[in-house]
Amino acid sequence: MKFSVFTASTPEWTPQEAATELAAQGWDGIEWRVIDQNDAPTPGFWAGNKATWPMTGLLDSVPEIARITSGAGLEYSGLGGYARCDNHDDVETVLAATAALGARQVRVNVLPLGNSTMGGQEPTGLSYPELFDSTREHYEWVAQRAAHYGVKALIELHHGSVTASASSARRLLEGLDSRHVGVIHDLGNLLIEGWESPLPALELLGPYLAHIHVKNARWVRTGDPDEVGAAVWVNEWAPLAEGQGSVLDYFRALAAVGYDDWVTVEDFSTDVPLAERTAGNLTFLRRAAELAGLNVNRSEHVSAGSTPKG
Template identity: 25%
Template sequence: MDHNEASRDGRDKTTLSNHWLSPQAHWQSRTDGQEDGLEPHDRLFPIAAFSGSLIEYSLPEAMRITAELGFDGIEIACRAPHLPLDISLKEVGALRERAQDLDLAIPALAGYVGYFSNLTEEECKAALEDVRQLIQIASVMGVPYVRVFPGGPNAFKAGDHHYEQAARHLRACVEEASESDVQILIEIHNQTLTEDAASAMKLLESTGDDRLGFIHDAGNMYISDVHYGAESVQELGAALRHVHVKDEKRIDSAGEEGSFMNLTRHGNEAFMQCRLGEGEVDHAPLLAALYKSGYSGWITLECAAPYPAVERLAYDLKEIQRLMAEVKGKCN
């Protein structure tokens, strides 16, 4: 996703039984081998593709590509053209059936909603309606997790009032989601209130509801220049529910395709989005820490490197499997 998306002040205006098969059970039921010789049991965790990495394709096409590449599931970007909030529930049901036909789980919906800490009370009411829409979509699709953003500014600039305002509205989100057997997840993301494990736990404490969970994202945490390995896994503990994986590196200046600028505690810095293993984010310690901790959730690959979409996802899938096999060999 756009690294400035998570902290923007605005928001994107964009009757089936729930959870037909839990994502973890879905993964465990698969026994098909991979062309590269790695079997599903070589994967430490089930692997999903982020549909936003295939945004130039329709969502049904993105699902087909994801399945053909050998992913276990797809995490859907909840914005046009993939899954806008004004989509009809009939269309949602058809997308669920499409995923079932392709034997793809949908472990999470990547929402672009919330941003409560930056909004007026009236805007917060409208934002809560967007979250309700997202929860309803997740319920119909049988998806256990939805992503909601807390808002900004960067954690190192935020005051207690930012956390308190976000927490007040997140409590309402969590309560409403629980009625539909859905959980709210906050992504650890640069330029938001939750840039590292410590600020995530501060938000959790402010919210006062351990049903709220977090998405670990080492790429985002690298941008913020914070710990993203074993220490972060330990600090998040049971609040860590989902994981995003992508690679990045610092560069001298932005301008080339795949580059972007972000405000960090070091000032305005330039970054390049990379294929896994070609940047500066070392995911091996994270994977080892997750494995040792007994993590039983999903990994979603979010590659946005300047390569053809299908090629970069295939590359990252092969690389994450290689890393997992390496970590498994060292840990066993």
């Protein structure tokens, strides 16, 4: 098993700083965030994130992405793309960039639910069956283009989307070539929507289980009840060791299904400063993986600017 960091969660670092710092801490790889984002006066996870590569001109950025990544001695766990499956031009670009980098796999987003306001968008009002069928149609095209480039397009289990659960993702991808489409199982997202007991969910995904994202979340009670006097609960991100999901139990489920590939961390908690947070997360994850009986990679990395191994 190898560990990487998704740079959505490292907004204060430039790409060079992120690669250098993560390599020095002992991470195996990096998952670059790729999106045209809004500016912000202070770097944040979703706007003004310094460790983000713009979607516009992405193919022109490939040599610089490769230079920074290989110069730090890091591997790619994949690319953290935001191209939506119905935007075929953007999908084509991220698939081509993934192939050019040798990054193997890239997230290609499914359609949001009809009542979703995620990302500040206006709800479409479309029904779930309509959105599901449309996503399936687009993903059939995505699978063909991923095969053309020799890479894999990944669906992330995500609240507010047509694939919030393992069951819905398996149904969406059924019959498509698992060499070129797969699923990102995400512990933290599933605590918000789509929770299914990890072991049977991972077993259900079978050959479509392609990648793992780990973060944690918790539900907190607000101070005000709703109109009928009932308690109101909202979700928030939490440090890996303090959320409602057991990372140890999650890793035990991964061990039970024989998963031995990348685990990418995207910790959106802010209780601890960034450098301390990422370093602590690696220590925590290695310990949990070892206790779960997983094979933990302990490779050494070269520093940025030196000659990478191999």
